Amino acid sequence: MLLRAENLTVERGGRAIVNGVDLKVGRGELVGLIGPNGAGKTTLLKALIGVTAASGAVFLQDSPLEGLSANERARRVAFLPQDHEIAWPVKVREVVALGRQPWIQNSCFGDYARGQIIAEAMARMGVETLAERTADTLSGGERARVLIARALAQMTPLLIADEPVAGLDPAHQIGLMEVFVSLLREGRSVLVSLHDLGLAARWCTRLIMMDGGGVVADGPPAAVLTAENLRGVYGIEAYFGKADGGPVIMPTRLSPK
Structure with a gap:
């Protein structure tokens, strides 16, 4: 479960x-x-x-939520809130890459699959052509798809x-x-x-x-x-x-x- x-x-x-x-x-x-x-x-x-x-x-x-660290929770469940705002001028690729943070932290081996996972998440949501755009220049629908791609990249x-x-x-x-x-x-x-x-x-x-x-x-x-x-x-x-x-x-x- x-x-x-x-x-x-x-x-x-x-x-x-x-x-x-x-x-x-x-x-x-x-x-x-x-x-x-x-x-x-x-x-x-x-x-x-x-x-x-x-x-x-x-x-x-099967693990009690309160017993899990924030990082452990983020490896088990990704959350996409209603709010689709991205207020800072960060490139789309970097926004999606934030989904990999739970797998980078506290890992001595690094995140070797990071690049491929990010690319696949962006392709799934059809935002790969937006990779070099800054997030604050996107339309509302584009921002929504970028944030969904970030959640997919979390691979939970x-x-x-x-x-x-x-x-x-x-x-x-x-x-x-x-x-x-x-x-x-x-x-x-x-x-x-x-x-x-x-x-x-x-x-x-x-x-x-x-x-x-x-x-x-x-x-x-x-x-x-x-x-x-x-x-x-x-x-x-x-x-x-x-x-x-x-x-x-x-x-x-x-x-x-």
Whole structure:
């Protein structure tokens, strides 16, 4: 098991933002974390990596999170936050290379695969032609892809990404989901928060639906993205269909009150 959380709770101002969440992510899974704004998704993801203080327990590869050094955590899980800002004039190649830092520190042998891994990560995200550009000159979508490449270069068994498709055009959104699927074939896993229910239905192997700080459904996309759940959690109606051998879900209107 790459990630396990037990009774994870985050309180702020006497209110539970995340309330008693249990979840697991095994090898070869693309787990989509879905739910409306304010459901607690971002807070949960930050608690899972120790950025946000929480009660309960988190285990990375069966090791308690609190017992791992920052460097050890960074070798087990890469985190891509919502914020895609890069405020300093650093070359794109150097930004992506930051993903190799956990493997350089405390290693007397160096990081011999560094150059190849960085090149492969950039190629996966289609940013190799931007290598010599400074990051502060990039568009929002380009910055997002560069930061995803940095996370890929970290070469961790688990990647956690918070709304990584935000700011990407449809082609790059689909391309990113294809990259995530390719990681599964390498025995790695991805936990990704998504607002696009169509992408979640079509690409994820499993979905975790949150509402009000808790998990309301966890299972295969077809079992989670039901008309009843969409009405109860999102307050919407949706079209359900199939195309090119996969599911299609498109929100159509607000549910009658």
